[in-house]
Amino acid sequence: MSRPDAGTPVSTQLGEEYYALLARHDAMRLRRRLLAPERSPAPREPEPAGAQQRRYDRADRELIMRHLPLVTPFDGLIGHLYEVMFRRWPYLRSLFPASMDFQRRHLAHMFRYLIESPGSPEETAATFTRLGRDHRKLGVRPVHYETFEASLREALRVCGGPGLTAELDAAWTRMLRFAVDLMVAGADAALTEPPAWEGVVTAHERHGADLAVLRVRTHEPYPYRAGQYGAVASPLLPHAWRQYSMACAPRADNVLEFHVRRTGPGGVSEALVDRTRVGDEVRLGPPAGTMTLDGELTHDLVMVAGGTGLAPVKALLEELATRRQGHRRVDVYVGARAPADLYAARWLAELEARRTWLRVVPVFSGEPGPAGTPVGPVAEAVAAGGPWRERAAYVSGPPRMVAATVERLAGLGVPAERIHHDPVLGTEPVAGAGR
Numbered sequence: 431m432s433r434p435d436a437g438t439p440v441s442t443q444l445g446e447e448y449y450a451l452l453a454r455h456d457a458m459r460l461r462r463r464l465l466a467p468e469r470s471p472a473p474r475e476p477e478p479a480g481a482q483q484r485r486y487d488r489a490d491r492e493l494i495m496r497h498l499p500l501v502t503p504f505d506g507l508i509g510h511l512y513e514v515m516f517r518r519w520p521y522l523r524s525l526f527p528a529s530m531d532f533q534r535r536h537l538a539h540m541f542r543y544l545i546e547s548p549g550s551p552e553e554t555a556a557t558f559t560r561l562g563r564d565h566r567k568l569g570v571r572p573v574h575y576e577t578f579e580a581s582l583r584e585a586l587r588v589c590g591g592p593g594l595t596a597e598l599d600a601a602w603t604r605m606l607r608f609a610v611d612l613m614v615a616g617a618d619a620a621l622t623e624p625p626a627w628e629g630v631v632t633a634h635e636r637h638g639a640d641l642a643v644l645r646v647r648t649h650e651p652y653p654y655r656a657g658q659y660g661a662v663a664s665p666l667l668p669h670a671w672r673q674y675s676m677a678c679a680p681r682a683d684n685v686l687e688f689h690v691r692r693t694g695p696g697g698v699s700e701a702l703v704d705r706t707r708v709g710d711e712v713r714l715g716p717p718a719g720t721m722t723l724d725g726e727l728t729h730d731l732v733m734v735a736g737g738t739g740l741a742p743v744k745a746l747l748e749e750l751a752t753r754r755q756g757h758r759r760v761d762v763y764v765g766a767r768a769p770a771d772l773y774a775a776r777w778l779a780e781l782e783a784r785r786t787w788l789r790v791v792p793v794f795s796g797e798p799g800p801a802g803t804p805v806g807p808v809a810e811a812v813a814a815g816g817p818w819r820e821r822a823a824y825v826s827g828p829p830r831m832v833a834a835t836v837e838r839l840a841g842l843g844v845p846a847e848r849i850h851h852d853p854v855l856g857t858e859p860v861a862g863a864g865r
């Protein structure tokens with residue numbers, strides 16, 4: 431972000447000062463850790479009865495599950511939680527975006543994920559460690575988790591009423607601390623990297639009414655792999671972050687590409703598509719995502735992209751195109767509603783013309799395309815191709831398209847561990863690697 435000056439609004443200047451302070455604080459914590467690695471964590475606020483008798487365990491989870499109707503749907507609980515937090519610690523409001531809708535949905539998703547723990551314990555731990563690393567970009571400090579815990583407990587008391595026993599209160603507290611300890615560990619392990627990467631927009635190309643391809647040069651190298659995504663924030667909407675995939679393989683000049691479609695008014699995508707210009711600044715959170723090429727070059731590949739879900743697939747193709755030898759066959763199915771929506775058609779055609787290992791199949795679901803082009807749902811077009819049983823697959827696009835394609839590929843014998851797909855970008859939060 432730019433330096434504060436006379437023309438910078440006061441709120442932005444305060445934000446800048448806060449982030450500069452955080453950077454100094456991080457440097458101090460890192461120095462302290464290097465000098466005294468065994469140092470114990472800061473003491474917590476007073477305990478609920480029994481919260482520290484043991485660690486969060488299966489019995490806690492079962493108790494919470496049994497009494498879930500007390501606090502679900504989570505909208506009420508979360509509404510109270512933020513109400514308490516901003517009443518007791520008003521300064522915390524400035525760390526959140528103006529509209530809290532996305533935040534509330536995100537938190538409800540995290541509660542569900544934490545309670546249901548759909549993955550293995552290792553996956554759950556990895557999710558919260560990653561979330562802690564990711565939360566550094568929001569300016570979250572360990573002390574904020576204590577304010578969150580206090581707010582949650584008060585909200586539980588309001589929603590739970592007499593049903594909130596001391597035992598249930600302690601179980602919720604242990605569950606929260608289980609997640610928070612992982613998040614703090616994730617944040618601490620990331621102290622050597624910036625909480626966020628600053629970048630400047632170097633290109634902004636419109637494609638049709640609602641889509642833009644942006645290029646952003648980061649001031650410091652952004653350590654990602656082709657196929658990954660990162661959260662992006664615009665100073666036009668402070669503290670609002672949305673995830674987009676990097677649409678190019680890592681480059682020496684630190685330039686990243688993003689494909690952004692505006693889906694509604696007032697969000698980050700709208701700010702990036704309609705109101706962002708070359709020279710504007712953006713901020714990026716740490717990269718994440720599992721759609722990388724590790725170990726997959728032992729198989730031929732099938733890639734399936736819908737709409738701007740093409741972004742990570744384009745990055746993967748760029749990475750493949752730079753490899754000198756050992757090329758595998760790659761079939762890419764690109765779904766769009768109509769030929770005019772296939773915004774990267776020329777790039778794909780040029781790459782296909784130069785690479786013998788690549789075949790690109792456009793699939794149009796709305797209007798028909800040129801003769802011979804498959805029509806209809808992408809998943810069906812993919813299923814009609816193949817065989818894919820011996821392939822590794824990469825799938826990215828609208829959630830239902832991804833779900834349908836993954837199901838079809840699994841039904842055609844592609845093992846689950848060879849079907850790569852990441853969480854729903856733009857709409858769902860960071861939790862859970864296999865969405």
Ligand SMILES: NC(=O)C1=CN([C@@H]2O[C@H](COP(=O)(O)OP(=O)(O)OC[C@H]3O[C@@H](n4cnc5c(N)ncnc54)[C@H](O)[C@@H]3O)[C@@H](O)[C@H]2O)C=CC1
Nearest residue numbers: 674675736737738739741765766795827828830831855856
């Ligand atoms: N911008 C980015 O960096 C990334 C975006 N995504 C996700 O990709 C999606 C792209 O959306 P748009 O560009 O608006 O795509 P779109 O709405 O133009 O659709 C693209 C293709 O997906 C198919 N499709 C759409 N909805 C479907 C449904 N319910 N069931 C089956 N097929 C469906 C369409 O028929 C079309 O073939 C978004 O959900 C976005 O979150 C995923 C990865 C990266």
